[in-house]
Amino acid sequence: MSKIHILLVEDDYDFGxxxxxxxxxxxxxxxxxxxxEKAFTILKEKKNPPISIAVLDVMMPKLDGFELAQKMLTITPEIPFIFLTARKLKEDKIKGLRLGADDYIVKPFDADILVLKLRNILKRNTYHIPPSQQEKITLGSYLLDxxxxxxxxxxxxxxxxxxxxALITYLFQHKNQMLKRDKILNDLWGNNDFFSGRSMDVFLSRLRKYFKNDSRIRIESTRGIGITFFLDE
Known part of the structure; x- marks a missing residue:
């Protein structure tokens, strides 16, 4: 089994x-x-092995951690990330979490805590394609391979x-049914915590963009209740 590849972006040489x-x-x-800036170049090159998770310091030269995260989301939205910072401002933590960070850790911290957080994040970001006998699925005018x-x-x-x-296949298998958010999260993310919920919302937003050219396909959210994948056939 290949090792998990972490992108660590930290300008303090001794700490890094x-x-x-x-x-x-x-x-x-x-x-x-x-x-x-160098970190963003690495992400654009998408070298092997692929990056599994990023650990970003907030205060850095050229591009700070917040700016880097915003640029990351445009090219590698699937990569989870954690912020590290010496700043304890509540506003910074809220900004980081709104950007989609999976966690926000204030220095100094116990390195064992970071390792445990990384393990938990990687666990909830592990997906498995739901069982399907079909290798290709027709969804309106789209074909999913x-x-x-x-x-x-x-x-x-x-x-x-x-x-x-995985998410498209799962929604197709339950098309035209109201699915509770907790069920989707438990089935695909492995738990239904806050960060997994935010992750799912990001993915649903991307799927809506993919299917925007076919009015027969709609992904509707009922606040606090669930998700329905409408497919008119």
Whole structure:
């Protein structure tokens, strides 16, 4: 089994070096970058092995952690991320969480706590394609390739992630039914905590954009109750 690959973006050389070594002791592969611009370049290149999670310092030169996270979301929205900061302002924590951060850790902190948080985040971001005998599924004018992770419409192909394919397949299997949020979260995310809920909302938003050109497909949320994937056939 390949190791989990962490992108660590931390401009403090002493702290970054120690944290990198500590994570490697816990069997993670770590790419350590000291400024936000270089980190964004790494993300754009999408090197192998792929990055599983990012740990971002907030106060950095060139691009701070918040700015880097915003740019990350435009090219790698599937990568979960954690903010590290010496700032204790409530406003900063709220800003970080609104950006979609999976956690916000204030320095100084116990490195063991970081490792546990990473494990928990990676666990809830692990997806499995729901069982299906179909390798390709027709959804209105779209064709979903379950195995190769793409949507096709009118000859145009939209590459999607494994996580997106899992969610589309699951919703299709329960089309035109009201699904409770907790059920979707438990079935696909493995739990129904706050951060998993935010993650699911991000994915649903992306699916709505993918299917926007076919009025027969609608994903509707009933606040506090559930999700319905409408498919008129």
């Amino acid at each position: 070096s120690i944290l990198k070594q500590y994570l490697e002791v816990h069997s993670y592969d770590v790419t350590w970058i000291t400024d936000g 379950v195995k190769n992770y793409y949507l096709q419409r009118e000859g145009k192909i939209q590459k999607i992630t494994e996580k997106e394919a």
